[in-house]
Amino acid sequence: MDEHNRTGRFGGRVCTRFPPEPNGYLHIGHAKSINLNYGLAADYGGHFNLRMDDTNPEKEEQEYVSSIIDDVRWLGARWPGMRADDPKAGVLWGSNYFDHMYAWAVELIKKGKAYVCDLAADEMSRTRGTLTTPGQDSPFRSRSIAENLDLFERMRKGEFPDGTKTLRAKIDMAHANLNLRDPVMYRIMHATHHNTGDKWCIYPMYDWAHGFEDALEGITHSICTLEFENHRPLYDWFIDAVNAGRTDDGSGPWGKKIHHPQQIEFARLNLTYTVMSKRRLLELVKSGRVRGWDDPRMPTVSGMRRRGYTSEAIREFCRRIGVSKVESTVDVALLEHCVREHLNKVAPRVMGVLRPLKLVIDNYPDGQAEELDAINNPEDESAGTRKVPFSKVLYIEHDDFRETPPPKYWRLYPGNEVRLRYAYFVKCTGCTKDAFGHVVEVHCTYDPATRGGDAPDGRKVKSTMHWVSAAHALPVEVRLYDHLFTRPDPDDVSDDALRAAGEGEAPAEPSAAGRPLTPLPLREGLGEGRSAGQPDATSADATAQDWKSNLNPNSLETIHPAYVEPSVANAAPETRYQFERHGYFCVDPDSDAAPGNVAADPGVGRSTPGARRLVFNRTVTLKDTWAKIEKKGT
RNA sequence: UGGGGAUUAGUGUAACGGUAGCACGACUGACUCUGGAUCAGUUAGCCCAGGUUCGAAUCCUGGAUCCCCAGCCA
Numbered sequence: 001m002d003e004h005n006r007t008g009r010f011g012g013r014v015c016t017r018f019p020p021e022p023n024g025y026l027h028i029g030h031a032k033s034i035n036l037n038y039g040l041a042a043d044y045g046g047h048f049n050l051r052m053d054d055t056n057p058e059k060e061e062q063e064y065v066s067s068i069i070d071d072v073r074w075l076g077a078r079w080p081g082m083r084a085d086d087p088k089a090g091v092l093w094g095s096n097y098f099d100h101m102y103a104w105a106v107e108l109i110k111k112g113k114a115y116v117c118d119l120a121a122d123e124m125s126r127t128r129g130t131l132t133t134p135g136q137d138s139p140f141r142s143r144s145i146a147e148n149l150d151l152f153e154r155m156r157k158g159e160f161p162d163g164t165k166t167l168r169a170k171i172d173m174a175h176a177n178l179n180l181r182d183p184v185m186y187r188i189m190h191a192t193h194h195n196t197g198d199k200w201c202i203y204p205m206y207d208w209a210h211g212f213e214d215a216l217e218g219i220t221h222s223i224c225t226l227e228f229e230n231h232r233p234l235y236d237w238f239i240d241a242v243n244a245g246r247t248d249d250g251s252g253p254w255g256k257k258i259h260h261p262q263q264i265e266f267a268r269l270n271l272t273y274t275v276m277s278k279r280r281l282l283e284l285v286k287s288g289r290v291r292g293w294d295d296p297r298m299p300t301v302s303g304m305r306r307r308g309y310t311s312e313a314i315r316e317f318c319r320r321i322g323v324s325k326v327e328s329t330v331d332v333a334l335l336e337h338c339v340r341e342h343l344n345k346v347a348p349r350v351m352g353v354l355r356p357l358k359l360v361i362d363n364y365p366d367g368q369a370e371e372l373d374a375i376n377n378p379e380d381e382s383a384g385t386r387k388v389p390f391s392k393v394l395y396i397e398h399d400d401f402r403e404t405p406p407p408k409y410w411r412l413y414p415g416n417e418v419r420l421r422y423a424y425f426v427k428c429t430g431c432t433k434d435a436f437g438h439v440v441e442v443h444c445t446y447d448p449a450t451r452g453g454d455a456p457d458g459r460k461v462k463s464t465m466h467w468v469s470a471a472h473a474l475p476v477e478v479r480l481y482d483h484l485f486t487r488p489d490p491d492d493v494s495d496d497a498l499r500a501a502g503e504g505e506a507p508a509e510p511s512a513a514g515r516p517l518t519p520l521p522l523r524e525g526l527g528e529g530r531s532a533g534q535p536d537a538t539s540a541d542a543t544a545q546d547w548k549s550n551l552n553p554n555s556l557e558t559i560h561p562a563y564v565e566p567s568v569a570n571a572a573p574e575t576r577y578q579f580e581r582h583g584y585f586c587v588d589p590d591s592d593a594a595p596g597n598v599a600a601d602p603g604v605g606r607s608t609p610g611a612r613r614l615v616f617n618r619t620v621t622l623k624d625t626w627a628k629i630e631k632k633g634t
Numbered sequence: 635u636g637g638g639g640a641u642u643a644g645u646g647u648a649a650c651g652g653u654a655g656c657a658c659g660a661c662u663g664a665c666u667c668u669g670g671a672u673c674a675g676u677u678a679g680c681c682c683a684g685g686u687u688c689g690a691a692u693c694c695u696g697g698a699u700c701c702c703c704a705g706c707c708a
Contacts, residue, residue: 021708056707121706128704132636135704166706176637178704187706206708230638230703265639267701272645278708320657322647324640327701331645334658344671351668379671410669419667453667464667488645580668625669 001044001221004262010220014046017219018072019053019094019210022064022194024278025293026071026301028314028335029269035318036266037223038077049217050079051092055209057193065194067293071301075311094213095195101204101212102156104242105167105185107254109148113241114185115141116151117168124166127173128181134174135181141170155188158201162188167202171237179234183207211235212242214261222261225268226325232263269321270329273483274299275490275547289551290484296588296617297484297555307481308576308586308619313342332483336620343576343584343619348376348383351421351466352564352579352616354478355398358470359412361426363445364392369469372452374422386567389472390423395563397581400465401442403431408629410462412442418463421580425450425461466580468563475561476568476614479588482555490547562616569612570594576619583621590615 005012016037020030041048050072054060069087081090108114117140119127129135143151155165167186175181185208190201214222222235243257250256270276275284276299284290284298293300296307304314317338321330351374369391377383396412405413412418417427426444434440449456453464484490568577573589592613 019708023708053708059707119706124706125704130636130704134636163706178637181704184706189706203706205706210708226639227702228708233638267640320646324647326640326646328646331658334646337658340670349668349670375667378668408669421667461667463669466668578668578670581670582668583670622668622670627669629669 001040004220005044009262013218013220014041014044015049015218015220016041016046016223017049017051017092017214017217018077019051019213020068021053021056021059022061022068023056023059024064024282025067025298027276027278027281027299028271028301028304028317029276029299030071031075031301031314032269032318032321032323033223033225034072034075034077035315036323040221040223046220048077048079049092049219050077050090051094051213051217053094053206053210053213054193054195055094055204055206057189057191057203060194062194067302071305074305075301076315092217093195094209095193097209097213097216098196098200098204100216101209104212105204105208106149106152108169108185108241109152109167110145111241111244112145112170113244114148114167114169115143116148116155117141117166117182117184118164119166121163124184128178129173131178137173138168138182141182152186155186155202156200158190160188162190164188169208169238169241177230177233179207179231180237183234207231207234208238211239211261211263212258215239215259218259219261222263224263224265226265226327228263229265232265235263236260265325266323267325267327270327271299271335272329272332272488273485273490274332275485280547283548284484289548296479297481299484305574306586306588307617308343308574308584309339310342310346310576313339316342329489331488339620340584340622343578345379346377347576347578347584349374349378349580350565350568350577351388351468352476352478352562352577352582352585353395353397353466353468353473354480354559354562354579354582356395356561356563357398357401357439358441359394359396359401359426359467360441360443361392361394361446362429362443366392368392369471372422388422388565388567389469391469391471393470394420394467395470395473396442396465396467401428401431401439403439406630406633408633411465412444412463417461418465419450419453419461420446420467421464422453423451423467424448424453425455468565470563472566473563474566474569474614476564476616477558477560478562478585478616478618480557480559480618482557483552484555485547485550486552487550490550493546493549564614564616568614571614577616578622581622582618584619585616586619588615588617 001014004010018034018037020026038048040046050069052065052068066087069091073087079090083089105114117124117138119138119140124138127136127138151165152167154160155167165188166184168182168184171180171182173181184205186202186204188201189203192198193200239258239260243260245252245254246257248257268276275281281293281298281300285293290298294302294306296303317335320334320338369389371387372390373385374388375385401412402409403413405416410418412428414428414430417425419425424446426446429443429445431439431443432441447455564579571577571587572594573587573591575587577585579585594612
């Protein structure tokens, strides 16, 4: 762009666009493109268009249009004519340019650069030649201009059935670039278009349409992915063909030249432990292996949003990965780092116990309760403080107690003293077990002098633990997510993965987060477990040996109930918190409306606020040094 | 064996004839009322071979490897 500005190629103007085909939901790869295009326009003081590339009525749906618009807005891109009250305001449509395209097609016919071809699809394929051998001219290549004009007009009128005729560019059937071997410009498709209805029964192909969409909008830099590099000569050829005979001032038979944008390619984004193609994401959705396009495990924009990722984090991620023409796979750890980095600054802290274990403070008065001050966000003083209820019986994390502590374990074990965050020092006196030897209750005594969490005598404890008061805590559902696939590259179906599949087990590699999920009685579901490691009777036969065999059977674990401090009771969906020592969590839309919102809906009488169903998604874990130590020890 | 691209630490990305840098990851350590955060440090790289040059990741020649293209998809 600097070069173009220097040479004045576009008069110092910069205009970019994001041109999705509405046939699927946007994913993080699209986010990269959106940020690139929008960012460039913003940096160079230009403008950015959101345009639906809707040239194929058979594949496109309204649902996708709405989700795309929603996602692009959420990501922070702004386009001319955008309005808050009307999502579609200012959105552009490739299908709105069909009239222009048709006229230009007629012009090409008149210039002898296009012809109507009667070859069937398979015949055309056969005569296209191969990578190393030239194709053969279509027998219809030399039709007269008059005949072509007549036939094309009749194609438009609907006189011919689908697939019987095409309009082709007359270029070179022997060209080394197969895209230039008389590519199809229009095909016959008697289908109702979501935007143009039944006006057309011929629809333009991508190559024919795309350059003109860019040209009409005055796009300067048409940025696309690497696989379109082979198409750039055709992109240029079509615009040059229209411009042939045209002049800058519009004199002459063909009129004024049209704008010629510059196509530029960059590498699409790949991420470890996930798949990114729309085809594969659709397959996951359709087969029910995820709950939908916005399943929090999906790399879709809506999935990440539902999971609790922020658009700021995604933008920062896009900034850090850079842009190049090298095909690469970015470590998902970088994305997660960006999410933690942002959430650490903005997410209020809260205490929540995922695997509850009862802790009884034997010397705390029965029936007594008090409220303790807790800091909402140590990274943000303006976030203030809140009160957290405390009483004799608490829940602590199951993993925060060991009857016999392993080396370097600083938490609760008989005889050890720890701090309950913002509350008191407590010293473990023992535990009680059930008939099977499972610890069911831990007992301790507290030191009333340490109220608030500091010992007046200056003594230190090695550990600070989170807790909730059993009588006050909110029972909630928590969904823990892990990577969708067990391998960095889902396409890696090497021997051991297959062997594991054959044995009906997940591949041997530990979960990507580096911490195998601990089975507990509370564990409710195994997510999509049926899909990955347990093929039917035929087991690891050839058909099962694809990327889906690497699906992580433990990508979703549901915990119910987990207990969270009462301050989150009324949180709206998408509200994000840090559950201290666990990670970042986000209220899922599956939660019932908060009491405050229920009033708006009289049909839902809800007398007890505490009965609201609350569902949290784990966005990302905190870094867990102890998990590493423990893992090394084993 | 046709055409088009690409190749810098484990990963991603800078340096555009002049000391190969940054981020993530991994590993140490310090600090801490989150085993969080933060801070400090360590680790590790120019695809190969020639050539030009005082000097090459960068320019030239040859080679290797990887990706894309034979839809009436985009």
